[in-house]
Amino acid sequence: MSHFDWGSGAIVKPEEPKKKKNVQIIPAQTDLKKRAVNFVNGFDINLSPEQLEELEQVVQRSSETFVRDVGKDLMDCRRLVIQALGDKSKRPDAVTACSDLAYSVKALGGTFQYPLMTQIAKSMENFVADRTTANEKQLLVSQLHIDSLYVILAGRVTGFGSTVEQATVAALTKLAERYEQPRE
């Protein structure tokens, strides 16, 4: 109900009651912590640089598998792209294969000291994203990406490479931008 405020000399309307958000706060589940965190067994929460180095070596154990499997995937994908160049009905499958390969290499290249592969795969992934098919030129652009990835892998070019490799990445990205359309 509104009332006259003698102090300010104004008619004051009562404030609308605030609508409270219906928020339920559930305490953290500490079962896992109680079971696994202790002062006797296991690995330190803060690993020493030596322990981290050992753990990194465990990750790197799969490096050879990566080289072998991705090498095979690159060859299979290249074959599909070449077949798709001559057979339009195979293009959707070739695009899907390129997309899967690009994602996989982008995800793992850097883990196994091949960040250059991650860069090229990223360019390829952007190029094939949201496509269901591709025209001849677009398939050739994909093939160039695949070939570049293969060369890096076969030459075991770890790290980001020299200026030549970086120029190749830049050229591939520009090429992908140039033939980006139509995206269907």
Add this chain to the structure above:
Amino acid sequence: MNAKIDFRKISFLIVDGDKISAQVVYDTLAYLGASHIQRVKTPNDAFEILRREKIDIVVCEWRLRGMDGLEFLDVMRNSTNSPNRFIPVIMLTAHSEHKYVTTARDLGITEFLAKPFNAKALYSRLVSVIARPRRFINTGTYFGPDRRRRQVQFDGPDRRSLDE
């Protein structure tokens, strides 16, 4: 004396269609001492295991065949058929752009790990999930771990009402 984590007492489920990626996570967990580690390629297989066995932590890839990692997470957190709405989920993905991180966060992800990753990054996510569990928030539009990791002082009557 340093606090330690005994990974033997924790069970893991890896959901990843990529053989090498799943192997890297598996090897790392096995090296840390975990003996209960299972690997599946699809969310449907994951649900089957989660309904049958007690799993403590799920490590899931975003890009999966059929239902993707986000849909899997959505079902885990919000479905009445969920085997465990509170289970910690570490999302691995090569989609590292900001929009993907916020999407995953707003669906209730516990930890996000961008690929390519290294051993240190994976270990820090595991530590965070195990040793620093977060409270859960349930609103009409969100169910999952508290997205406010940094607790700042607030001396008003109701901090959350300022969100509007």
